[in-house]
Amino acid sequence: MSTENAAEFRWPVRVYYEDTDAAGLVYYANYLKFFERCRTEWLRSIGYEQRAIGHDEQAAFVVAKLQVDYIRPARLDDALTITATVTEQKGATLLFAQRAVCVAPDVEHLLASAQVKIVCIHPQSLKPRPLPRGLLEAMRDTLSDTY
Amino acid sequence: MSTENAAEFRWPVRVYYEDTDAAGLVYYANYLKFFERCRTEWLRSIGYEQRAIGHDEQAAFVVAKLQVDYIRPARLDDALTITATVTEQKGATLLFAQRAVCVAPDVEHLLASAQVKIVCIHPQSLKPRPLPRGLLEAMRDTLSDTY
């Protein structure tokens, strides 16, 4: 990829009461929900849905490892943009770089950044399996559309 | 109001993994999150945000009572529409009728319906207080826009 943002997928998320805690800020675990919504919508944007991929392809995705840096807090009613970029794909594994940014009228603040390692598994055996071929092709098509 | 749906506010919600449980269905408490997102977006649609209303108007909203009927389950990836209709307003109290419907290509299935009683309180004392006058006017304007 030529630039960092080349294949970045973006998804808007609004902060509701359910996302906040008694400190008045978004609870730290809830960023993981936001990151997953964005990965799921990226998948949907290239033609795949989690439930269908489980039935039709005998494939499910689990998080094997993650790292999150929390930089600035988000608050109730904030309008966030969550991003997801596939930075590596190999065998059963997908690496994502993700960010949560707060979109103010004239500036974007980085709230959190994450590295997330996803492994494709069989839904029953929970054992790793290669990514479905169709999904790999859809990922390549998306990338070539971008350039 | 002349018909039941006259002032119905609608808000789309997608079902993600975070919303489901090991039965494969949306967890029953999470409909309350969906209902609250819809009420919050209704409020935003008439010009009010929860955080600002707390600071500027010394008003917050709490749920005093609710009743939910769960009719059909929702599943991962389902596209839902959540509705909110103010059915009564008196003093510090707002009554909402709400529904969660699943939007399939050619049909809508009712998943859950709820009655929710909201009370306006002072954020510090937690005591009931009348709804802010500006909010009442915005509610009336919305209704008159509708007819």
Next chain:
Amino acid sequence: MSTENAAEFRWPVRVYYEDTDAAGLVYYANYLKFFERCRTEWLRSIGYEQRAIGHDEQAAFVVAKLQVDYIRPARLDDALTITATVTEQKGATLLFAQRAVCVAPDVEHLLASAQVKIVCIHPQSLKPRPLPRGLLEAMRDTLSDTY
């Protein structure tokens, strides 16, 4: 049952950051989590676990209807007691009366009370089915132990 509290099951719950929201109080949907933990522990106390009952008995439980009255708010670090009392059992249906109380050194405050209607279903068809016979017997044994 001779008195209201005769077969009341009690389960302690601590309020953590995850349970609170930006108003500084326990978020209204999270009481439904507390109520369900208590029903699950009641079930475990009479010898049944949700996952095992699904496999061994082809039975799962869904909430069909609920009503909650929110009376006083709970806050971070509060020590709550959640109660569950079976008030009716008929066919596939169990009715529970539940309460959340805050246990202070010398007083108990009622925070919320609920009526919850549970229906026993087949995990695959999602259709109602009678409660497993063994469960019914365990429920009766518990009651007779109490008197």
Next chain:
Amino acid sequence: MSTENAAEFRWPVRVYYEDTDAAGLVYYANYLKFFERCRTEWLRSIGYEQRAIGHDEQAAFVVAKLQVDYIRPARLDDALTITATVTEQKGATLLFAQRAVCVAPDVEHLLASAQVKIVCIHPQSLKPRPLPRGLLEAMRDTLSDTY
């Protein structure tokens, strides 16, 4: 510390429906709730509560960075033990090593391990501040009790 487990704090957590997702496993974000419950109970075990420390000491704790390795999945009804060990303390910062293990009758399985960096902040300014002196002393007392 003479051994890795010397000052390990342990806290039991039961897996309920609320913790699981449609894959039948504990949702990845919910381990962060378990880890936080354990840190909060560790704090309580040395005499400090989150809400009181906010009022009395003008101190709150935020997660600045975390890394989680997900090794084996947990399921509904599993009995977990969550651990927390302070591995470093400097200025406003506490580092925790944490684990989630599944306690079967005769074996413990490691489900997830985490490194969590906590920063002590002023609740209003959200700026870092040194850990309260009393808390540091309580931490030292706990360690010396252990040896």
